[in-house]
Structure formats: structure tokens, C-alpha cells
Amino acid sequence: MNKLYALTKIQIKDFMSKYSQQLNMKSKLLSKLIIILPLLIFLPAYEIIKQVYVSFAAIGMPELTLTYVYVAATILIFITAIPLVISLFFYSKDLSLIATLPVKEDTIIFSKIAAIYVYLLGMALLLFGTSVGFYGLYDGLKPVELLLGILGIVLTPVMPMIFATLVVIPFMTFIGGRKNRNLMVIVGNVLLIVIILGIQVLFTRVQMDPASLQNYFSSSDGIIALVGHKFPPSVWLTKMITKSWLDMLYYILLNLGFIVLLKLTAKHLYKGAMLKYNQQTSQGNINKKGKVSYKSSSKRALLIKRHLGIIVHNPTFLLNTVMTMFVPILLFGIYSLMGLMTLDTFKDPMFKPYAIYIFTGIISAPVLMGSLSTTVITREGKTFWETRVLPISINENLLTRILSTFIASFGASLILAIATFWIFPLGLIDILLSIAFALTATLCFSTLDLIINIARPFLNWSNPTAAVKNNLNVMISFLPRLAFGLVGFVLFKLLPSVGGQFVIAVFSVILIIGFIASYALVFGRYRMKFINMDI
Amino acid sequence: MLQVKGISKVYSNDKKAVDGLNLDIKEGEIFGFIGPNGAGKTTTLKMITGIIAPTEGEILLGGHSIKTDAVEAKKNFTFVPDHPEIYDAIKGIDYLNFMSDMYDVNKEDRKMRIEKYTKAFQIDDALTQPVNSYSHGMRQKLLICGALIPNPSIFILDEPHVGLDPHSNKILKDLMKEHCANGGTVLFSSHVLEVVENLCDRVAIIHKGKLIALGTPEEIKQERSISLEDIFLEMTKDE
Numbered sequence: 001m002n003k004l005y006a007l008t009k010i011q012i013k014d015f016m017s018k019y020s021q022q023l024n025m026k027s028k029l030l031s032k033l034i035i036i037l038p039l040l041i042f043l044p045a046y047e048i049i050k051q052v053y054v055s056f057a058a059i060g061m062p063e064l065t066l067t068y069v070y071v072a073a074t075i076l077i078f079i080t081a082i083p084l085v086i087s088l089f090f091y092s093k094d095l096s097l098i099a100t101l102p103v104k105e106d107t108i109i110f111s112k113i114a115a116i117y118v119y120l121l122g123m124a125l126l127l128f129g130t131s132v133g134f135y136g137l138y139d140g141l142k143p144v145e146l147l148l149g150i151l152g153i154v155l156t157p158v159m160p161m162i163f164a165t166l167v168v169i170p171f172m173t174f175i176g177g178r179k180n181r182n183l184m185v186i187v188g189n190v191l192l193i194v195i196i197l198g199i200q201v202l203f204t205r206v207q208m209d210p211a212s213l214q215n216y217f218s219s220s221d222g223i224i225a226l227v228g229h230k231f232p233p234s235v236w237l238t239k240m241i242t243k244s245w246l247d248m249l250y251y252i253l254l255n256l257g258f259i260v261l262l263k264l265t266a267k268h269l270y271k272g273a274m275l276k277y278n279q280q281t282s283q284g285n286i287n288k289k290g291k292v293s294y295k296s297s298s299k300r301a302l303l304i305k306r307h308l309g310i311i312v313h314n315p316t317f318l319l320n321t322v323m324t325m326f327v328p329i330l331l332f333g334i335y336s337l338m339g340l341m342t343l344d345t346f347k348d349p350m351f352k353p354y355a356i357y358i359f360t361g362i363i364s365a366p367v368l369m370g371s372l373s374t375t376v377i378t379r380e381g382k383t384f385w386e387t388r389v390l391p392i393s394i395n396e397n398l399l400t401r402i403l404s405t406f407i408a409s410f411g412a413s414l415i416l417a418i419a420t421f422w423i424f425p426l427g428l429i430d431i432l433l434s435i436a437f438a439l440t441a442t443l444c445f446s447t448l449d450l451i452i453n454i455a456r457p458f459l460n461w462s463n464p465t466a467a468v469k470n471n472l473n474v475m476i477s478f479l480p481r482l483a484f485g486l487v488g489f490v491l492f493k494l495l496p497s498v499g500g501q502f503v504i505a506v507f508s509v510i511l512i513i514g515f516i517a518s519y520a521l522v523f524g525r526y527r528m529k530f531i532n533m534d535i
Numbered sequence: 536m537l538q539v540k541g542i543s544k545v546y547s548n549d550k551k552a553v554d555g556l557n558l559d560i561k562e563g564e565i566f567g568f569i570g571p572n573g574a575g576k577t578t579t580l581k582m583i584t585g586i587i588a589p590t591e592g593e594i595l596l597g598g599h600s601i602k603t604d605a606v607e608a609k610k611n612f613t614f615v616p617d618h619p620e621i622y623d624a625i626k627g628i629d630y631l632n633f634m635s636d637m638y639d640v641n642k643e644d645r646k647m648r649i650e651k652y653t654k655a656f657q658i659d660d661a662l663t664q665p666v667n668s669y670s671h672g673m674r675q676k677l678l679i680c681g682a683l684i685p686n687p688s689i690f691i692l693d694e695p696h697v698g699l700d701p702h703s704n705k706i707l708k709d710l711m712k713e714h715c716a717n718g719g720t721v722l723f724s725s726h727v728l729e730v731v732e733n734l735c736d737r738v739a740i741i742h743k744g745k746l747i748a749l750g751t752p753e754e755i756k757q758e759r760s761i762s763l764e765d766i767f768l769e770m771t772k773d774e
């Protein structure tokens with residue numbers, strides 16, 4: 001037990017320390033405060049849960065809030081658990097160290113699970129905990145219900161977390177023996193998106209059918225039966241909190257069952273997957289004969305290829321880049337599946353005056369959402385020294401970073417333009433102006449974002465997610481975008497009658513000015529900062 | 536103390552990284568494991584320490600099989616890998632306490648040994664700093680300290696001299712000798728033939744996964760009447 005505790009403690013400590021360190025906050029006070037940043041994400045969840053509670057309380061069934069939110073929390077915890085399991089079981093630097101320690105296989109599995117549990121418990125607390133809070137406090141204190149609710153919160157992550165572990169580890173074993181582990185990151189994340197979309201469709205279809213909803217509402221156990229039919233634990237938990245001891249027994253036994261199942265399979269999971277992955281790492285030393293090319297290239301082309309290669313060859317960077325750049329397409333997919341939007345929506349005459357703005361927004365999304373230059377130095381990590389020692393000028397070093405972002409972002413903009421121009425009622429001039437806007441926006445932000453990365457380089461990251469996601473630079477990069485957005489909005493309001501083409505053209509000129517100013521800053525003041533950057 | 540019985544490792548591409556290796560390392564012995572790059576040294580050490588499983592053969596540590604009685608076998612050794620990759624967001628002292636907990640080192644011994652080894656390697660002042668602020672050499676020293684604190688029966692190190700300054704190398708060599716003088720066993724791989732020649736009681740030379748020489752440095756040299764370096768170069772050159 002002591003070893004399980006020690007192993008769990010060090011992993012949680014490492015996880016929490018990494019989180020605050022990877023945000024790249026120099027001030028200790030700020031770095032502590034930033035830990036609560038994710039809480040802000042859950043503020044909308046609080047509002048939604050409140051709405052759900054008020055609605056169900058109005059029909060005299062406030063306990064349905066528990067059922068509804070529990071199902072949602074379980075799904076979200078399951079989805080969150082998948083990348084966490086992958087990261088902690090397969091991408092962790094401690095795998096070789098742990099393999100040599102005198103601890104049983106189930107201790108290793110449970111210590112890793114415990115570290116994941118702590119993270120997911122926070123999620124359960126914020127989601128399901130909020131609904132328990134509403135149920136137990138909103139219409140007067142219900143102490144027993146609150147205590148049972150706390151038990152429910154503590155148990156909420158157990159089942160989805162273990163289920164995710166039991167699904168992911170064998171899948172990784174399957175992948176591990178065939179291809180390299182990086183494939184799993186992409187496959188796994190794509191799978192997650194499909195699951196999220198599926199859930200969206202499932203839930204919205206129920207919501208969009210008022211007649212059947214009416215039927216469910218007409219009986220006292222209607223909604224519980226509806227949800228419980230597909231997911232009985234939600235019924236057991238709801239009834240447990242409303243003091244049904246038999247359902248409490250069912251629910252606790254179910255969670256215990258999952259824990260026992262994990263214990264029984266721990267040895268097999270460890271040997272099958274984790275050892276196999278250690279072996280795959282060892283295998284990397286074996287020389288593979290391939291075609292040797294002696295083709296020469298220009299230094300500029302090589303540097304751009306290097307910067308783009310860092311994205312392409314790292315599945316986390318690649319996935320993050322692709323996902324953020326194609327957000328509009330993804331959103332459209334979700335909305336289409338939810339039935340909120342169809343292609344015909346854009347053909348509506350009411351839409352016509354705004355079509356150029358929407359199209360411009362869609363094709364500019366790669367640079368607006370991508371912020372690739374804010375991490376162009378950071379992504380290099382510990383290999384940053386290489387460009388420092390190469391016989392290239394500082395200006396060339398900086399320029400190729402801007403160009404690599406430009407190629408990736410504007411390339412994606414063109415793909416989006418080709419994929420979506422036919423959807424909108426646009427003329428040739430509209431399309432060309434939108435592309436010109438995307439071009440100037442890409443030039444402007446590719447350069448401007450580099451200033452952020454020079455000012456705040458973060459090279460000592462231990463996993464790629466830290467470099468591109470948890471990095472505060474990405475969040476900072478949204479501030480200038482917000483400022484430019486405000487300028488655009490003011491322009492739109494000040495010139496209501498001039499039409500979209502004129503507004504977009506003027507805005508493009510503003511972005512060119514932004515580009516020139518950023519360019520002067522990068523190759524002036526920030527050039528020296530880049531030279532003096534500590535590595 | 537450590538018996539390796541006919542172990543082989545075949546990877547999925549049918550390459551035999553280690554081929555029928557036999558070793559019997561005795562208590563109180565400093566055993567050097569040498570070979571050119573890609574010879575199978577690290578693979579062998581990884582199999583001995585349970586990081587990867589052998590395709591065939593058996594490994595016994597203190598009489599316990601690493602395959603069938605892994606926990607008991609692992610209680611007999613600590614391992615220092617060639618790449619000092621550990622939990623790096625924590626403080627140095629957290630790592631040493633973690634290793635102490637893992638090997639059930641009591642509070643008195645832990646305090647005494649942490650002070651002794653960290654002072655010897657001159658990292659005692661850095662213990663309250665996060666590991667990711669350490670240099671490569673400092674991390675290596677921290678790992679060595681972490682591996683020595685449990686006072687293991689077998690102290691296994693993969694290329695321990697890489698990345699260490701001369702002072703720390705001297706300290707490490709002295710600690711290896713002290714460990715063996717106290718009844719412990721040391722197994723390490725190295726490229727530094729001079730260290731192997733002067734420090735080891737016995738040496739094994741491995742090439743392309745196969746054991747090609749085994750004995751004391753003197754025995755190996757006497758057989759051929761040339762230096763260990765020349766023997767190494769001669770034996771490991773490609774046909």
C-alpha cells in the first residue's frame with residue numbers, strides 16, 4: 001500500500017508541477033493562480049446545469065437533473081480519460097524506471113489510474129457536483145441527499161475511467177505490435193471526434209422531438225426510464241441520492257465490479273501493452289536500409305521544410321494544427337448532424353449581404369485559430385540550438401519561421417476556399433477579396449505571433465501537448481486578434497451602407513499596415529531579443 | 536547473484552539483437568559489459584532489469600526469475616539507464632524520497648545516504664530545485680544517488696560514465712568499489728575501455744548479440760598478448 005501511495009504521489013506531483021511549469025509563467029503567484037484557469041471553462045457548465053435544474057424543478061422532478069447531468073458527465077469523463085490513459089500509460093517518461101521497480105503489475109496500473117482519477121474527480125466535482133449542489137441546496141438543505149451526492153461524485157469517475165482503460169490499453173497493444181505508437185494519437189483523437197459527434201446527434205435528436213419529449217415528461221419516471229434504458233447506472237445513482245438503499249447497493253457494486261475487473265486484468269494489461277511499448281522504443285536502434293538521396297536544396301527551403309517537418313512528424317503537433325485550422329468545417333459538420341444548419345441555409349437571400357463576411361471568416365480561420373507562429377520556436381524544443389549553430393543569418397532564421405507559418409496557414413485557407421466557395425452566393429470579386437483578406441491576415445498574424453514567441457520562448461517542454469496547448473502564448477495570441485476584430489466590427493458599424501466588399505478591402509489594408517508594423521518590430525527590436533534568447 | 540541463461544531477443548523484424556547469451560555474475564564482483572554500438576548491451580540490460588522480456592532464456596537475480604517472480608527479483612537491484620529520463624517536474628529530493636519509498640529505506644538510512652551520496656556528487660545544494668532545471672550530468676548524478684540509496688545487492692548501470700565530469704567519474708568508481716567491498720555486485724556497460732580494464736573484476740565482450748569473450752581483463756589480454764583496446768577492436772571489427 002505504501003508503494004502504491006508513493007508511486008501515485010510522485011505521479012500526481014509531477015503532473016501538477018508540469019501543468020504550472022508548462023504554462024510558462026515566470027511569476028510564482030501567477031503560476032499558482034493559473035492552475036484555476038480551467039475552472040473558467042466550467043462556468044458555462046454551471047449556467048447550463050442551473051437551467052436544467054430550474055426546468056426539471058418546474059415540473060416537480062428536480063432529481064432528473066442528477067440523471068441528465070450524470071450521463072453527460074460520464075460521457076465527458078470517458079472522452080477525457082482516453083487521451084489521459086494514452087499519455088500516462090504510453091507516453092510517460094517513467095515507463096522504463098517503473099519497469100525496474102519492485103512493485104506488482106497491478107500497483108503500477110492502479111497508481112497510474114489514481115493519477116488520472118484525481119484529474120477526473122475535479123471534472124466530476126465541477127459537472128456532477130454542481131447538479132448535486134443544486135439538488136441538495138437550492139430548495140432548502142437536504143443533508144442526507146447531499147452526503148449521498150458526495151459519495152456519487154467520488155464514484156462518478158471510476159466506471160468511465162476504468163472502461164476507457166480497458167478499451168484503450170488492449171487497442172494500444174494491437175497498434176503497438178504493428179505500427180508506431182504515434183499512429184494511436186491520431187486514430188484515438190479522430191475516434192474521439194466521431195464519438196463526440198455521435199453523442200451530439202443522439203442528444204439533439206431527443207431534444208428536437210417535442211412530441212416524444214412530452215410523452216416522457218407525462219410519466220413520473222419517464223425521463224429516468226428514457227435515459228436509464230440505455231444507461232441503468234444513471235437511474236441507480238439518481239435513486240441512490242434520493243435514498244433508495246437497494247439502488248445504492250447496485251451502484252456501489254457496479255463500481256466495485258469495475259475495480260475488481262481492472263485488478264484481475266492488470267497483469268495482462270501491463271505485460272501486453274506497456275512492456276510491448278518499451279520494447280518498441282528499444283527497437284528504434286535497429287538500422288533500416290532505405291533509398292539514400294544526395295539531392296541538394298537551398299538553405300531557405302531546407303529551413304522551411306524543417307519547421308513544417310516538426311509539425312508533420314509529430315502527431316500531437318499535426319493533429320492540433322489540423323484541428324484548429326479546420327474548426328469551421330468541424331463546426332459545420334456538428335451543426336449539420338444536429339440539424340441546426342444545412343448547405344441551403346447559406347443560399348437564403350437573408351444571408352446574402354453577410355455571405356462575404358462568413359466566407360472570409362471561414363477561409364481566414366487557419367491563421368485566426370492556428371496561431372502557428374506563437375509556437376514556432378517553442379515547437380523546436382531542445383533542438384532549437386541547431387539553427388543557432390548553422391551558418392545562416394538571424395534574418396533568414398526569423399524569416400523562414402514566418403514563411404513556414406504562412407505556407408501552412410495560407411495553404412489551409414486556399415483548401416477551405418476551394419472547398420466552400422460554391423456554398424455561398426458570391427461573385428468572383430467577392431471571392432478574390434476574401435482571399436486577399438486571408439492573405440493579408442496570414443501575413444500579419446504570422447509575423448505578429450512570432451513577437452509573442454520571441455518574448456516568451458519555452459523550449460524545455462517534456463511532452464508535445466505542453467508546447468502547443470498548455471502554452472500561455474497561444475492564449476495571448478488571441479488578444480491582438482480580438483483587437484483587430486474590434487477594429488473590423490467598428491468598421492462594419494461605421495460603414496453600414498458601403499457593402500461587404502468595401503469593408504473587407506479596407507480591413508485588408510489595415511492588416512497590411514499591421515503586417516508592416518509587425519515586420520519592422522520582428523526584424524528590429526525583437527531581432528536582438530532573438531539573438532539574446534537564453535536556451 | 537545474477538545468472539543469465541541462454542537469453543535471446545528477437546524483434547518483430549526477425550533481427551536477433553541478443554543471441555543465446557550466458558552470464559554468471561558473482562557476489563562482490565564488478566562486472567564490465569563492453570561492445571560496439573548496437574551490439575546488444577542495452578537490450579541485455581533491459582532484459583535483465585525487466586524493462587523488456589527476452590524471447591527465450593531465463594534470468595535469475597538473487598535466485599528469483601525476472602519473468603515469473605518479478606517483484607522479488609527486482610528487490611535485488613537498482614538500475615541507472617543511459618538516458619537520465621525521469622519525472623522531471625518534481626524536485627530532486629522528491630525523486631530520492633520516491634526511490635527510498637520504493638525500496639523501503641527507513642528514515643534514518645534515507646537521511647544518511649541521501650546526505651552522503653548527494654554531497655559526494657555535489658548536488659546537495661540543488662535538491663530543492665526541479666529536476667528539469669538540472670543539466671544532463673546533474674540528472675545522471677541524481678539517478679545514481681537514487682539507485683545507491685536502497686543499497687541494492689546488484690547495482691546495474693548502462694553507460695554510467697557518459698556525461699559525468701572527471702571528478703564525478705572518480706566518485707562513481709570509488710562508490711562501485713565500496714559497494715563491492717561491502718558485499719554488493721556491480722554490473723555496468725561502458726565504452727571506456729580504460730575504466731573497464733582498471734575497475735572490473737571480470738569483463739564480457741559482446742558483438743552482434745553474441746558473447747565473444749569472458750574473463751578477467753588479464754585473462755583476456757594474456758590469451759592474445761595485446762591490450763584490451765586492441766583486443767576489442769580486433770574482435771569487433773566487421774568481417
